[in-house]
Amino acid sequence: MTAIRRWARLACLLAMIVVPLGAYVRLSDAGLGCPDWPGCYGHLAVPDQPHEQAAAARAFPGLPLDAGKAAKEMLHRYLAGGLGFMIAGVAWLDWRRARRRGEAGWRASQTLVLVVTGQALLGMWTVTLLLKPAIVTLHLLGGMLVLSLLAWLGWRDGRPVGPVSKRERRLAWLAVAVVGGQVVLGGWVSSNYAGLACGTGVPQCRGQWWPDDMRFADSFHLWRELGQTADGAMLDLAHLTAIHWLHRLGALAVVLLGSVWIRHLWQRTERRPFALWLAVLLLGQVALGVLNVVWQLPLPLAVAHNLVGALLFASVFWQALQWQTAGRQVLRARRLAVIPDFAR
Numbered sequence: 001m002t003a004i005r006r007w008a009r010l011a012c013l014l015a016m017i018v019v020p021l022g023a024y025v026r027l028s029d030a031g032l033g034c035p036d037w038p039g040c041y042g043h044l045a046v047p048d049q050p051h052e053q054a055a056a057a058r059a060f061p062g063l064p065l066d067a068g069k070a071a072k073e074m075l076h077r078y079l080a081g082g083l084g085f086m087i088a089g090v091a092w093l094d095w096r097r098a099r100r101r102g103e104a105g106w107r108a109s110q111t112l113v114l115v116v117t118g119q120a121l122l123g124m125w126t127v128t129l130l131l132k133p134a135i136v137t138l139h140l141l142g143g144m145l146v147l148s149l150l151a152w153l154g155w156r157d158g159r160p161v162g163p164v165s166k167r168e169r170r171l172a173w174l175a176v177a178v179v180g181g182q183v184v185l186g187g188w189v190s191s192n193y194a195g196l197a198c199g200t201g202v203p204q205c206r207g208q209w210w211p212d213d214m215r216f217a218d219s220f221h222l223w224r225e226l227g228q229t230a231d232g233a234m235l236d237l238a239h240l241t242a243i244h245w246l247h248r249l250g251a252l253a254v255v256l257l258g259s260v261w262i263r264h265l266w267q268r269t270e271r272r273p274f275a276l277w278l279a280v281l282l283l284g285q286v287a288l289g290v291l292n293v294v295w296q297l298p299l300p301l302a303v304a305h306n307l308v309g310a311l312l313f314a315s316v317f318w319q320a321l322q323w324q325t326a327g328r329q330v331l332r333a334r335r336l337a338v339i340p341d342f343a344r
Contacts, residue, residue: 004093004109008154011086015147016307018079022143023306025076026190027299031131033069035060037124038077046070080123087116087146090153108321112149118142134222137187144183144310148317157322164323171261172320178257179313182250186309188220189247192227195297197240198248202290205245214242251289258282274319281312
């Protein structure tokens with residue numbers, strides 16, 4: 001195993017802690033546990049001395065220090081910072097190897113550096129812009145992209161994966177788009193606190209298959225304050241119901257597409273382990289979604305729902321990249337096959 005792959009796997013394992021920890025911070029209302037960034041009330045750690053707490057109260061009047069919430073927020077920041085340094089190390093190792101081999105072109109590690117830089121900015125804006133839903137949702141999606149790219153760098157397989165048709169590659173990227181869209185909808189539900197908008201009813205919403213009081217207008221306006229419409233009015237239950245119900249419809253689309261895709265993968269023996277893995281993730285995610293509604297969002301289940309969603313997205317992303325690479329290998333082999341030996 002190369003150093004790049006080893007470090008990428010370690011970073012991926014750390015990302016599997018950072019991503020659900022971010023969900024835990026958000027779901028426990030600790031996202032603004034430290035109202036400034038990158039410090040906490042002007043300190044590198046949570047103020048714990050009386051004079052530090054007094055200075056924090058003077059610097060941030062109206063934002064009293066909650067040591068428990070601040071500790072959660074700073075733990076997430078420190079681990080995320082450590083992950084950023086590990087990713088920088090992976091990118092540096094990859095750049096050195098490419099330079100040594102004389103390889104040119106854009107690399108996955110460079111994309112990863114750009115994504116994690118964007119994540120740092122989104123993390124800052126999440127705090128400084130006071131939990132704007134669009135920023136929080138993008139931050140969630142960015143974390144899953146970081147996890148997915150690390151999984152690709154750590155577990156990509158350079159061996160032939162068998163024949164992969166162009167249609168299969170397109171369907172794989174369609175799966176990425178559908179699951180990614182559902183991740184965005186889930187982030188929108190979470191960032192708008194719409195998880196309980198339908199009560200405990202499953203599959204119906206407050207006894208209706210299509211709630212007649214839903215208001216989609218303003219529910220999905222991207223740039224607005226938390227809990228408000230674009231005009232500054234407060235979001236009511238009708239808005240939250242529309243947000244929640246659309247997420248359920250997205251889940252239905254993922255289940256339908258996922259079932260067809262898993263059945264297709266199962267037809268080839270070498271693909272069955274991955275098909276089984278996807279089936280476990282899909283069934284687990286559906287079960288967690290139902291239990292979160294029925295049991296009114298218990299924190300451990302809500303965090304687990306976020307983690308399994310991240311694993312599902314990372315898995316379909318990994319498969320799409322793997323098959324895309326296989327397609328390029330086939331094209332390269334075909335080109336070499338038609339080039340005479342003296343011209344190579």
